[in-house]
Structure formats: C-alpha cells, structure tokens
Amino acid sequence: MPxxxxxxxxxxxxxxxxxxxSLVVFLVALPLCIGVAVASGVPAxxxxxxxxxxxxxxxxxxxxxxxxxGPAAGLAALVAETVLEYGVAMLGVIVLFSGLLxxxxxxxxxxxxxxxxxxxxxxxxxAGIGLPLMFSQAYPAADAKAPGTxxxxxxxxxxxxxxxxxxxxxxxxxxxGITTVVLSFLWKKVPGPVRKVPAALVAVGIGIAxxxxxxxxxxxxxxxxxxxxxxxxxxxxxAGLANAGIITAILTFTVIASAESLFTAAAVDRxxxxxxxxxxxxxxxxxAGNTLAGLLGALPITAVVARSSANVQAGAKTRxxxxxxxxxxxxxxxxxxxxxxxxPVSVLAGVLVHxxxxxxxxxxxxxxxxxxxxxxxxMTVTTLVIVATALLEGVLVGLAAGIVLAAVRMSKTVIxxxxxxxxxxxxxxxxxxxxxxxxxxxxxxxxxxxxKPRIRLxxxxxxxxxxxxxxxxxxxxxxxxxxxxxxxxxxxxxxKPTPTTPEHPADRPADRPGxxxxxxxxxxxxxxxxxxxxx
Numbered sequence: 020m021p022x023x024x025x026x027x028x029x030x031x032x033x034x035x036x037x038x039x040x041s042l043v044v045f046l047v048a049l050p051l052c053i054g055v056a057v058a059s060g061v062p063a064x065x066x067x068x069x070x071x072x073x074x075x076x077x078x079x080x081x082x083x084x085x086x087x088x089g090p091a092a093g094l095a096a097l098v099a100e101t102v103l104e105y106g107v108a109m110l111g112v113i114v115l116f117s118g119l120l121x122x123x124x125x126x127x128x129x130x131x132x133x134x135x136x137x138x139x140x141x142x143x144x145x146a147g148i149g150l151p152l153m154f155s156q157a158y159p160a161a162d163a164k165a166p167g168t169x170x171x172x173x174x175x176x177x178x179x180x181x182x183x184x185x186x187x188x189x190x191x192x193x194x195x196g197i198t199t200v201v202l203s204f205l206w207k208k209v210p211g212p213v214r215k216v217p218a219a220l221v222a223v224g225i226g227i228a229x230x231x232x233x234x235x236x237x238x239x240x241x242x243x244x245x246x247x248x249x250x251x252x253x254x255x256x257x258a259g260l261a262n263a264g265i266i267t268a269i270l271t272f273t274v275i276a277s278a279e280s281l282f283t284a285a286a287v288d289r290x291x292x293x294x295x296x297x298x299x300x301x302x303x304x305x306x307a308g309n310t311l312a313g314l315l316g317a318l319p320i321t322a323v324v325a326r327s328s329a330n331v332q333a334g335a336k337t338r339x340x341x342x343x344x345x346x347x348x349x350x351x352x353x354x355x356x357x358x359x360x361x362x363p364v365s366v367l368a369g370v371l372v373h374x375x376x377x378x379x380x381x382x383x384x385x386x387x388x389x390x391x392x393x394x395x396x397x398m399t400v401t402t403l404v405i406v407a408t409a410l411l412e413g414v415l416v417g418l419a420a421g422i423v424l425a426a427v428r429m430s431k432t433v434i435x436x437x438x439x440x441x442x443x444x445x446x447x448x449x450x451x452x453x454x455x456x457x458x459x460x461x462x463x464x465x466x467x468x469x470x471k472p473r474i475r476l477x478x479x480x481x482x483x484x485x486x487x488x489x490x491x492x493x494x495x496x497x498x499x500x501x502x503x504x505x506x507x508x509x510x511x512x513x514x515k516p517t518p519t520t521p522e523h524p525a526d527r528p529a530d531r532p533g534x535x536x537x538x539x540x541x542x543x544x545x546x547x548x549x550x551x552x553x554x
Contacts (some may be wrong), residue, residue, distance in 0.1 A: 020294065033336065040333035041343035043217070044087055047329045048074075048344060049351065050219040051374070053240065054367035055090040058156060059098035059318060061107055063240050063359065064248035066090045067352045069318040074345015077308035077320060078338060081428035082301025084294045086280075086287040087326035087341045088308060088526040090318040092270070092374040093148045093279055096155065096169070097410050098318060099266050108316070109259050111252040115313025116260070117272040121306030124277065130298030137421035139394035140414065141282055142383050143401025144275075147413050149378025151406055152371060160196030160368035161189045162238045169406050192237040192365040195226050199369025200376075217329070219370045240367075241360040245352045247302045250316030276321045280305045283322035290331045317328035325374065393424045430454040432460045432481075442507075443469035448480030463495045474499060477506040484511060 048070050056066025073088035102110055142473040152170035154176060166175045183189045196430050199222035206218035230237050284296040293513040308320045330340055352359075397420045405413025405430065430452040436445050443466040451459060466474050476492065478484065484492075496506050517521040 029217075033334075034339075036334045037337060037339040039342060040335035040340035041347065043215070043333040044326050044330045044335075044340060044344040045287070045347040045351075046125040046217045046220045048087070048089055048326050048348060049372050049513060050223055050362075050367055051092070051323070051325065052090055052348065053362070054371045055092055055095050056239070056318060057097040057159070057364060057367055058152070058371050059090075060102045061098070061110070061318065062248055063242055064245050064352070065317045067348055068248070068315055069312050069320050071345045071349045071352075072308050072312050072315075072317065074348060075322045076311055076345075077304050077339035079344055080300070080307060081338075082304045082547045083284050083287065083296040083322070083552035084338055085291060085327060085330050085341070086284055086296070086322045087330050087344065088280070088305065088320050088322045089326060091276075091279060091321040091323050092152060092371055093145070093378060094319055094321065095371070096151055097275065099155075100409070103226040103264065105259070105268070107364060108250060108252065108256050109265065110318075111313045111316035112252060112256045112259060113265060113268045113272055113313070114309050114317070114319045115252065117276060117319060118309030118311070119312055120269065120273045121277055121309060122303050123306075124273075125299045125301075125303035125306060130281060130300075130302040133278050136278065136418065137394070137397060137425075139387065139391075139398040140401050140417040140421050142380070142387070143398040143417050144405065144410070144414055145378045146380060146383070146398070146402040147405025148410065149380070150402065152359055152375035152378065156368040156371040156375065157196075158368075159238075160193060160365045160372060162192040163189065173353070174516045187451065188236050190362065190524050191229070191235055195222075195229060195237065195363055196365040196369035196372065197223060198222065198442065199366050200373050203370065203373035206328070215333075217536055222366050222369060223362055226363040226545055227361045230361065230363045240362050240364060242356055242357050242466040245356065248316075251314060252316065267411070270273045273321055274414070275410060276309065276319050277302060277305065280322040283324050283327060285323060287322075287331065290328060293336060315487065322373055325377075393428070397421045397424055417436075426452070427454055432458060436462055436465055438471060441471050442473040442475050443467075444475045444477065446480065448482075450483040451478075451481050451488040452483065452485045456487055456491060458489055459491060463491070467495075467499060467536045473505045473507065475509075477509045479509050479511055481511045491494065 032108065049067075052064075052066040052070035053063045056063045056069075059066075059395060070089040073090075077088040098110065101113060105113075124545075126134075151172065154169060154172040155165045157176060158172070158179060161179060163179055163182065165172050183193050199219070200220050202218045206214065206221065229235060279303065281296075281298055284298065284301055288295050298475050305322070312318065312320055326344075330344075333340070335341070384395070384398070387398055397417060400420050401417030403413075404416045430450045432447060432449045432451045432455040434445065434447050436443075438444065445460075445462050445466050447459070463476075476496070478492070492508070496508055499506050
C-alpha cells in the first residue's frame with residue numbers, strides 16, 4: 020500500500036526549521052516585550068516574563084498552531100491607564116481574573132462568539148488603539164514625558180517638536196526613534212539574506228552603538244533582576260475586587276484580550292495552509308497564560324500579529340517554534356540582562372510607533388469608504404470614541420452603531436400607493452419595524468387623505484411586522500372605520516395569497532377554503548375577523 024501524505028492536522032516536524040523559526044520569533048519578540056512594558060508604565064522585566072509565559076505556556080497548548088502570544092502593543096494604553104489608577108500591584112489581580120474568565124468562556128464554548136463582531140468595529144478598535152499609541156510613544160522617542168490622555172498627547176505634539184529641536188540630546192534620541200521607524204517600513208525591501216534579520220533588532224543594534232559614543236546621553240532601559248520583579252498578589256490586592264472599577268477593568272481586559280487573540284487567529288489562519296485554529300481551546304490557552312501572568316504580577320497576554328507572521332514566514336509548521344521562542348527569552352533575560360540596559364528607550368518607542376501605525380492602518384479608511392459607507396461610519400465612530408474616551412467605551416459605542424446599522428438595513432420596507440376607482444390602495448413588502456414607522460404612518464395618512472370611500476391595505480408581502488407597526492395599522496383601521504370608511508386589510512400569512520380579488524367572508528361557500536393570506540374587512544358593520552399571523 021502506498022504511503023499516505025501527512026494530514027494537515029499532523030504536519031511533519033523539521034527540527035532545524037522549527038529552531039530557526041523560533042530564533043527569528045525571539046528576535047522580533049524581545050524588543051516588543053520590552054517596549055510594550057515601558058509603554059505600559061511597568062518595569063521591562065514584566066514584559067519579558069509575559070513573553071516567556073506566552074511562549075512556554077500558551078505556545079505549548081493546543082488551539083492555534085502557529086500564532087505567537089505575548090504582551091501586546093494594543094493593550095499598552097489600557098494597561099498604562101490601569102496602572103496609573105490602581106498601581107502595578109493591582110495589575111496582577113486584574114490579569115489573573117481576566118485569565119480565569121477567559122478559561123470559563125472557552126469551557127462554555129463561547130470562543131466563536133467573538134467572530135460575530137462586525138469587521139468595521141474590529142478595524143475601528145485597532146485604529147483607536149494605534150493612533151493614541153503613536154502619539155504617546157512620540158514623547159519617549161525624544162526622551163520626553165507624555166502629558167497624559169490621548170487628546171493631551173495630540174495637543175502637545177507641536178510643543179514636543181519645538182522642545183526637541185532646541186535640545187541636542189533630544190535630537191539624537193529622536194533621530195534614533197525616527198531611524199527605527201524608517202527601518203521598520205523599508206527593511207522588507209533590503210535584498211538578500213540580510214532581510215531575514217528583524218528590523219527591530221537592527222535598530223536596537225544601531226541604538227546601542229550610538230548610545231555608546233562619547234558625548235551621547237540618551238535614556239537607556241533601567242533593568243532589574245527578572246526573578247526579583249515577580250510580585251505575587253496578596254490579600255490586600257484581592258480585597259480590591261470589592262471595587263467596581265476593578266471589576267470593570269477585569270471585564271475590559273477579558274473582552275479586548277480575547278477579541279484581539281481570536282481576531283489574530285483568523286488572520287494567521289489566512290497566512291498558511293496548515294491546521295486551522297480551534298477557537299475554544301485557544302481561548303482556554305490564552306486564559307491559562309493570563310492566569311499565570313496574573314499570579315506573577317506580569318502584563319496581560321494576547322496573540323500578536325507581528326510575532327505570528329514572523330513565525331509563519333520563517334517556515335514554522337508546528338507549535339515547537341513558538342514554544343522555543345519563550346525558552347530563548349527566558350535564557351536571554353537570565354544570562355544576559357546587562358545587554359538590556361544598553362538599549363535606548365527611544366529605539367523601543369520607535370518600534371511601538373511603527374506598531375501603532377500598523378494598527379491604525381490609515382489605508383483601511385478609504386478602502387472601507389469605497390466598499391460600504393455605512394460600515395465606514397461605524398469604523399470611524401469607533402475610532403473617534405476610543406481616542407476621545409477609552410477603549411471599552413469606544414468598543415461598546417461601535418458595537419451599538421453596528422447593531423443599529425444592521426437593524427436599519429434589515430428593516431427595509433417597500434411601500435407602493437395608488438388609487439383605483441373608489442379605492443385608495445397601499446401595498447407593503449419587506450420588514451416593517453419601528454425603524455420604518457414614520458414611512459408607514461406617512462403612507463397610511465396619504466391613503467386617508469385621498470378622499471376615497473374605500474381603503475385597501477395589502478400587507479401580504481411583509482415578512483416581518485413588529486408590534487409598533489402592527490399597532491399603528493390597527494389603530495388606523497379603527498379610526499377610519501369610525502369615520503364610516505370601508506377598510507380592507509390583508510395581513511401576512513403562512514403563504515403568498517393566490518386570489519387577486521378577495522371576497523367577503525359572508526359571500527364564500529362554507530365548503531370552499533379561503534385565500535392563503537389572512538384577511539378581514541373592517542367597516543361600519545360588525546364582521547367576523549380571521550386570525551392574524553405575524554412571522
């Protein structure tokens with residue numbers, strides 16, 4: 020019997036390729052882990068701890084095969100706000116319970132639920148994360164301190180440019196930051212095998228070399244002992260669960276981290292032809308990683324596109340590469356911590372400015388405008404609300420806007436009006452909901468103002484008639500009956516009406532069934548009424 024080719028669910032492992040891919044992912048992840056920690060307002064070591072957990076714990080778990088997890092730039096602003104309000108010690112409790120909640124959602128098989136969110140809301144959320152991230156990191160890129168909120172950072176940007184131009188050392192730092200951003204954009208165009216070296220690592224090397232030059236005094240990382248930075252939450256921190264703000268933060272972290280991880284999974288699945296992501300096991304794996312990260316007082320973990328795409332492009336086929344990258348992070352932090360202290364902060368800020376631009380993705384706005392202007396409005400509103408308020412508020416407003424847009428589009432009512440002899444006719448089709456109530460009322464009033472002794476309302480083409488529209492129609496019929504008009508009402512039934520001219524119930528023989536549409540007359544005489552049906 021001929022040998023069968025390996026199944027997509029069990030790809031063949033090439034150990035050399037997996038190790039090479041893990042080293043590539045490690046080189047991409049190292050500056051990102053440190054940069055995200057600095058941007059989040061916590062020690063750099065906590066970012067490395069989260070990166071290690073993302074590799075050794077989440078990476079070894081079943082769910083997704085090739086996506087790589089660790090501290091994400093998308094959560095940096097949210098973490099910074101949380102740390103500023105509640106302190107670094109409370110971060111562990113928030114991340115811990117977010118992880119437990121993710122595990123519960125995965126066990127309840129709600130992983131696929133996150134795929135039901137409108138793409139416009141997702142892109143608006145990413146843009147709303149990326150835009151403030153760029154402006155907040157522009158300040159450390161020039162060795163300055165950001166004023167605070169996204170709006171304050173944007174408003175202070177012209178002043179930052181003026182202050183930087185007047186300070187030679189700030190100019191050097193800004194030059195390193197700009198060089199990092201430029202390298203990040205242009206490095207893919209570099210020919211030959213050199214291109215396989217991550218741009219961020221090249222920028223770090225340049226930054227270390229420049230910072231070592233005589234007369235250069237740029238800020239570098241302040242790095243402590245990795246194990247000493249572990250801060251297990253105690254009773255005082257767990258007591259904070261009585262604070263409503265902490266509960267809100269837990270829910271916010273859970274929703275955003277889960278959504279970002281599962282959206283990334285969908286994106287990574289499109290990059291390769293290997294096994295697809297199993298969403299519920301992946302959500303449980305992310306929860307396990309965040310639970311451990313919370314116990315150690317580290318940063319929250321999500322799947323990250325930059326690391327994941329590097330893993331795919333390096334030729335990885337199994338979970339081994341992403342697991343090994345966590346091992347390399349741990350070995351580097353334990354054996355070579357002094358190297359981290361040589362890295363200029365402005366270089367890491369430049370890495371995050373590039374990440375912010377990729378999240379913002381300005382080209383998606385005109386693309387969405389051309390494809391669907393309603394979705395463009397949802398995307399723009401989500402972005403603006405996040406920038407003006409906070410991540411959770413923006414996402415909730417975006418979801419609400421998406422639901423309203425879907426409801427308006429689903430509630431499509433076609434109304435035709437005309438008069439024939441002594442009858443004013445109104446024919447409705449589609450979905451008649453409260454959103455179309457003004458249109459329905461206008462049609463009914465026009466029929467009443469036609470001055471005809473008979474009114475015929477044909478609603479047999481309506482697929483859904485909600486309570487508001489039904490009540491309005493019934494009230495209209497009652498009012499017109501009170502004025503002495505004869506009203507013929509055909510309501511939607513289980514099938515389309517076959518007769519073209521309905522007959523009066525009293526004129527139909529008892530042994531002959533009536534039309535399939537439910538209908539009745541309302542006039543000055545009391546008449547029997549058939550049962551109404553609404554789909």
